[in-house]
Each structure stands twice: as C-alpha cells, then as structure tokens.
Amino acid sequence: MENIHILIADDMEAHRRRLERIINSVDNLSIAASAKSGYEAVAYAAIKKPDIVLMDIEMESQMAGVKAASEIHKILPDTKIIMLTVHQDNNIVFAAFQTGIVDYLMKAAPKEEIIEAIYSAYNNQSPIRPIIAEKIRTEFARIKKSEDQLTYFFKIIANLTQSELEILKLLCSGLKRKEIADIRAVEVETIKKQISSLLKKFDKNSTKEVITEVNELRLFDLIKDIS
Amino acid sequence: MENIHILIADDMEAHRRRLERIINSVDNLSIAASAKSGYEAVAYAAIKKPDIVLMDIEMESQMAGVKAASEIHKILPDTKIIMLTVHQDNNIVFAAFQTGIVDYLMKAAPKEEIIEAIYSAYNNQSPIRPIIAEKIRTEFARIKKSEDQLTYFFKIIANLTQSELEILKLLCSGLKRKEIADIRAVEVETIKKQISSLLKKFDKNSTKEVITEVNELRLFDLIKDIS
DNA sequence: AAAAAAGGGGAAGAAAATTTTCGACTTATT
DNA sequence: AATAAGTCGAAAATTTTCTTCCCCTTTTTT
Structure with missing residues (x-):
C-alpha cells in the first residue's frame, strides 16, 4: 500500500509530539512536516504537497486554523484536511467544513480513531460524524448543486x-x-x-x-x- | 508554429460566418466549434478545450455572453476568452474583464486586428486597449494582490x-x-x-x-x- | 571596454503521469 | 442459465512534464 504523507499543524508542542508518535507508529503513514502556526502550515503544504493535513483549529498566532485550512484548500484542492478541536463548538466546526475540510476529530480522540480518520479521508470516504452530520449533509448537498x-x-x-x-x-x-x-x-x-x-x-x-x-x-x- | 484552436460564439449567423472565414484564411488557426448561444459555447468549450474563445458579449438567448465567459473560465482557466462587442459600453466590458476575459474587440474590427488579438491572447500578452485601459489595469492590480x-x-x-x-x-x-x-x-x-x-x-x-x-x-x- | 553574471529560446533525452487495452471476477437483469 | 453491467488490477502505449545542455542577447561588475 502506498505511503500517505501527513502535515501536522498545531501550536502546542505536546500535541504535535503526540500526533507524530501516532503517525510514526503506523507503517505506511509518514510525516511531511510539522507546523507551529497556520502560516507555516500553508507554506509547508505548498512545499510538501501532503495527502492529509491534521490541523488544530484553535490556533490563533499568525494565522487562524480555519483561515489556514481555507488557504490550503485553495492551493491544493485535493489535499484532505482533518480538523482537530477541543471544545466541540458546532458553529466553528461547521464554518470549517465550508472552507474545505473533510472531517473533524476531538483532540483527545484515541489513536485508533485518528488513524481511521486518516484512511477514510485518503480514500475519499467522509465518515461524517453524528453531531453535526445533518446540518452539514443538507448544506453540502445544496452547495454542490448551486456550485x-x-x-x-x-x-x-x-x-x-x-x-x-x-x-x-x-x-x-x-x-x-x-x-x-x-x-x-x-x-x-x-x-x-x-x-x-x-x-x-x-x-x-x-x-x-x-x-x-x-x-x-x-x-x-x-x-x-x-x- | 502550432495550431491554435478557436471556439466562436455568436448568435448571429452572419457574424459567425465572417469569423469563420477570417480564421480559415490563416494557416495555423482552426475552428474548434461554432456556438449559437452562451450555453452551447460552454458545452463546446468543455468538449473541445479550445485555446481561444471569440465570444459575442451581447448574446442573450439561453445564456448571456458574460455569464458564459465566466463559466468557461471556471471550467478551463487557461483558455483565453476574447469578447466581441458592438457598442463600446465600458461598464459591460469591465464587468466581463472581471470574469476572466483577456481582451475585447469591436465586432466590426478589421480582420488584421482580430488575428492580432488572437495571437496576443495565445501568447499571454494582453494588448489592453486604450479606452478602458487604466480602469482595468489599476483594478486588476488590486484584484491580483487581494486574491x-x-x-x-x-x-x-x-x-x-x-x-x-x-x-x-x-x-x-x-x-x-x-x-x-x-x-x-x-x-x-x-x-x-x-x-x-x-x-x-x-x-x-x-x-x-x-x-x-x-x-x-x-x-x-x-x-x-x-x- | 572587457569580463562576468543574468536571462531568453530551443531541442533532445529521461522520467513521470495518463490513457488504453484486456483478462478475471462479482453483481444485476432478463 | 444466460446476458449485460460493473469493479479491480496490471501491462503496454501514449502523452506530458522535467532535466539537461547549447547558443545567443542583455545587464551588471570590475
């Protein structure tokens, strides 16, 4: 199976480390780069063209997570962006979905869930999670039509x-x-x-x-x- | 020199004929298709992927010229669209420029001017014509930055x-x-x-x-x- | 003004990405 | 059961993109 290149973007060292460990523990996952701000994330994305981006949505320094996700989506429409969030604020999550992210995860999500989300995103399956599922699904159907x-x-x-x-x-x-x-x-x-x-x-x-x-x-x- | 494929879009038979004659009279220009409405123009563009589109901006039936130009630009960002207009209405011309056209011509323009416009567009030189030049140039600089x-x-x-x-x-x-x-x-x-x-x-x-x-x-x- | 560096255009070969072709296997239809 | 529709994988062919280098002009340094 092919190797999946992943870009990590989180302003907290500890979180980056955890994600790095998880990714390195799986054979065909590898780290393209590890960004400390939204700005860095965009730059690294352009340089490395990762398959997947794991983006902390609560970053604020230099460039907010949602904004960075949106920029990356504009530059690399095929790169799948998975958002990481602490508080499940449906409005933020929803706003992020509109800018091109394909999935979201709680930051505390267990290793297995993170890995599964990566594979799903890579294979174009959006495992749209329950809580905001309906809102997103209907809204998305609308957007796809009206595009x-x-x-x-x-x-x-x-x-x-x-x-x-x-x-x-x-x-x-x-x-x-x-x-x-x-x-x-x-x-x-x-x-x-x-x-x-x-x-x-x-x-x-x-x-x-x-x-x-x-x-x-x-x-x-x-x-x-x-x- | 390579062959340049051109799509003509004009709802008036006589105008299409004239453009066809002009294009056929030049060796390395060829007609990809000849559309009778904006709608047809978009469809043919998708099918034929022309290098250049000569689009009558005053078409109204089925789909307006400006709208068609905008759609074609979304589908084929590299295809150069040259707009043909009768009355030089700066506002319409300007609106069209915002949707991705690269040049405009009076419908009555002499053969030589049309051919020159085609070559310029093909070679990425925009010979931005005098009358609206300044407005467009400044506005474009702004857009390019703010994009x-x-x-x-x-x-x-x-x-x-x-x-x-x-x-x-x-x-x-x-x-x-x-x-x-x-x-x-x-x-x-x-x-x-x-x-x-x-x-x-x-x-x-x-x-x-x-x-x-x-x-x-x-x-x-x-x-x-x-x- | 000469020398050195920067930049443009073209073209052959190498490398990478797409497309075409087809066989094997699974699932619907009739 | 037979025919048609659809999926997956993989080799061969084709097309596109990259790399490499040569020759020539313009700009910058010295």
Missing part, C-alpha cells in the same frame, strides 16, 4: 479523455457495450473498463444516471455531434 | 518542481548560478534554464524580485529548510 450543476457537469466533461467522450456519445445513443466495442474495434472488456472510469469521473454508479443527467441538461444534441 | 498575495505566491510554490524548489532555496541563500551548479553537480547552463522557468512561473524578470517577495512574506526560514 452550478452545470459548471460541475461541464468540469467533468472537460476531464474526459477522447475515448471516454466518444463512448459517452455512443452510450447516449442507446448502444450496448458490445456494439460500442465493435464500432471502436476493441474488446468489450476495454469498453467496460472505460465506462467504469467514466462513471467514476461522474461519481455515478450506472450509465443510466449519467444519461439521465445529460438529458436533464439538454446536452444530448451537443454531445451527439462530437467529432 | 491574497499569499495564496497567489503559494500556488506558484506548489507548482515548482523539486529542482526548482531546491534552486530557489539556494538562490535565497545568496548563491550564484555557478555555485548552485556545483552543488547540484550539473552544468551552469542547466541551472540557468531552470532559473528561467522559475522566473516564468513567478511571472518575474529577475531573481532579485523573487527573493524580495520571499523576504516580504517572511518565507525565507521556511524555504531554507526544504529537505
């Missing part, structure tokens, strides 16, 4: 490969995998793999859902005449 | 290669090219080339300016201990 369903969709389209685009067109025309394979002169297995990647990019589990969205956005005619 | 000088700088840092980062560190320590070359055990020429790329990424013309910025942002200590 313009259209922009969101087009961004995905722009990231498709030429083959995927072509296959999307053929799928929208109602063709089956075997038929598509014949047209493209490759094995069905290849087409299946490519549709699989396609679905992953659209974050959907079936072609039906993708086609439904294409139709809802009235994109069929445009996709149809892809060269 | 957080810090975020902007860190984004660049995050895009440096390992060698470039290393060289930046050595430059900040006051070393000369020859000395850096010795440390890295390569020819001075190599270092010179890499510093050149470094400067391009920072959009600066000399290492001095880069170092000044590093110091202003108090980043020297952090950069110093890059592994």
Whole structure:
C-alpha cells in the first residue's frame, strides 16, 4: 500500500509530539512536516504537497486554523484536511467544513480513531460524524448543486479523455457495450473498463444516471455531434 | 508554429460566418466549434478545450455572453476568452474583464486586428486597449494582490518542481548560478534554464524580485529548510 | 571596454503521469 | 442459465512534464 504523507499543524508542542508518535507508529503513514502556526502550515503544504493535513483549529498566532485550512484548500484542492478541536463548538466546526475540510476529530480522540480518520479521508470516504452530520449533509448537498450543476457537469466533461467522450456519445445513443466495442474495434472488456472510469469521473454508479443527467441538461444534441 | 484552436460564439449567423472565414484564411488557426448561444459555447468549450474563445458579449438567448465567459473560465482557466462587442459600453466590458476575459474587440474590427488579438491572447500578452485601459489595469492590480498575495505566491510554490524548489532555496541563500551548479553537480547552463522557468512561473524578470517577495512574506526560514 | 553574471529560446533525452487495452471476477437483469 | 453491467488490477502505449545542455542577447561588475 502506498505511503500517505501527513502535515501536522498545531501550536502546542505536546500535541504535535503526540500526533507524530501516532503517525510514526503506523507503517505506511509518514510525516511531511510539522507546523507551529497556520502560516507555516500553508507554506509547508505548498512545499510538501501532503495527502492529509491534521490541523488544530484553535490556533490563533499568525494565522487562524480555519483561515489556514481555507488557504490550503485553495492551493491544493485535493489535499484532505482533518480538523482537530477541543471544545466541540458546532458553529466553528461547521464554518470549517465550508472552507474545505473533510472531517473533524476531538483532540483527545484515541489513536485508533485518528488513524481511521486518516484512511477514510485518503480514500475519499467522509465518515461524517453524528453531531453535526445533518446540518452539514443538507448544506453540502445544496452547495454542490448551486456550485452550478452545470459548471460541475461541464468540469467533468472537460476531464474526459477522447475515448471516454466518444463512448459517452455512443452510450447516449442507446448502444450496448458490445456494439460500442465493435464500432471502436476493441474488446468489450476495454469498453467496460472505460465506462467504469467514466462513471467514476461522474461519481455515478450506472450509465443510466449519467444519461439521465445529460438529458436533464439538454446536452444530448451537443454531445451527439462530437467529432 | 502550432495550431491554435478557436471556439466562436455568436448568435448571429452572419457574424459567425465572417469569423469563420477570417480564421480559415490563416494557416495555423482552426475552428474548434461554432456556438449559437452562451450555453452551447460552454458545452463546446468543455468538449473541445479550445485555446481561444471569440465570444459575442451581447448574446442573450439561453445564456448571456458574460455569464458564459465566466463559466468557461471556471471550467478551463487557461483558455483565453476574447469578447466581441458592438457598442463600446465600458461598464459591460469591465464587468466581463472581471470574469476572466483577456481582451475585447469591436465586432466590426478589421480582420488584421482580430488575428492580432488572437495571437496576443495565445501568447499571454494582453494588448489592453486604450479606452478602458487604466480602469482595468489599476483594478486588476488590486484584484491580483487581494486574491491574497499569499495564496497567489503559494500556488506558484506548489507548482515548482523539486529542482526548482531546491534552486530557489539556494538562490535565497545568496548563491550564484555557478555555485548552485556545483552543488547540484550539473552544468551552469542547466541551472540557468531552470532559473528561467522559475522566473516564468513567478511571472518575474529577475531573481532579485523573487527573493524580495520571499523576504516580504517572511518565507525565507521556511524555504531554507526544504529537505 | 572587457569580463562576468543574468536571462531568453530551443531541442533532445529521461522520467513521470495518463490513457488504453484486456483478462478475471462479482453483481444485476432478463 | 444466460446476458449485460460493473469493479479491480496490471501491462503496454501514449502523452506530458522535467532535466539537461547549447547558443545567443542583455545587464551588471570590475
């Protein structure tokens, strides 16, 4: 399994030490850097490009934790930020979620919980914790929609490969995998793999859902005449 | 010279035809697609990833030109959008500039001017035209700063290669090219080339300016201990 | 004014990241 | 049971990005 690089940001020496010990105790986790302020955290993040950031949200010196999280998210949208908090103040936690963090933990959380959170974040599973779960979930659904369903969709389209685009067109025309394979002169297995990647990019589990969205956005005619 | 792919977006058939003729008359310009509405323009942009978009800003049906420009800019930040306008309404032109367009032209502009604008945009030179020049220039300077000088700088840092980062560190320590070359055990020429790329990424013309910025942002200590 | 350093452009080869291709296996549909 | 849909992994091919170095011009030092 690949190595996961982690950036620690906490202004208290003792807390940093504890996190360092925990991370070092797990084989495929490693420390990218250990920052003592929000400002340092942003700089180290830019330099080291960690997979995960464990950020104390209560830091105040130089740059607040929430602000630092937001900056890091702007610079490295794919880096997963996990926030550490002492008092579970739902409002702060919620504010942080809006700036791009993917999970939060109590600072006193047991080792196992921290490690699990790291793996979850790395694998894109947000184990949204109970207390603020609902507020976040509904709010997030809203944001994702309003980030313009259209922009969101087009961004995905722009990231498709030429083959995927072509296959999307053929799928929208109602063709089956075997038929598509014949047209493209490759094995069905290849087409299946490519549709699989396609679905992953659209974050959907079936072609039906993708086609439904294409139709809802009235994109069929445009996709149809892809060269 | 490479081929430049251009997307045309205008709701009037005659205007599209004229632009198509102009583009086809130049050897290394080619038409990626020709859109009849802002909506189509966004879709085609996502599908074709053109280098340049020539967008009629007065389109209204389905999606306004300014809105379409803004969407395309979100999806493809590197695509250069040139706006076409009939009445030179500075406010509209200015609004458009804020959403990511890089130049504007009168619709009646002569062929030569259009072609020149395309090349300028492609080569990242904004020939900012006189009438609104000052307003835009000052406003833009402000925006570029306030887009957080810090975020902007860190984004660049995050895009440096390992060698470039290393060289930046050595430059900040006051070393000369020859000395850096010795440390890295390569020819001075190599270092010179890499510093050149470094400067391009920072959009600066000399290492001095880069170092000044590093110091202003108090980043020297952090950069110093890059592994 | 000469020498040294800084900077720009281009191009070949190396290295890294993506894409394409396909087989094996699992789960839904018909 | 058969067909279709979908997932995972992995080798080969392709594309992109980095590295390296050469040649040439401009700026700075001495």
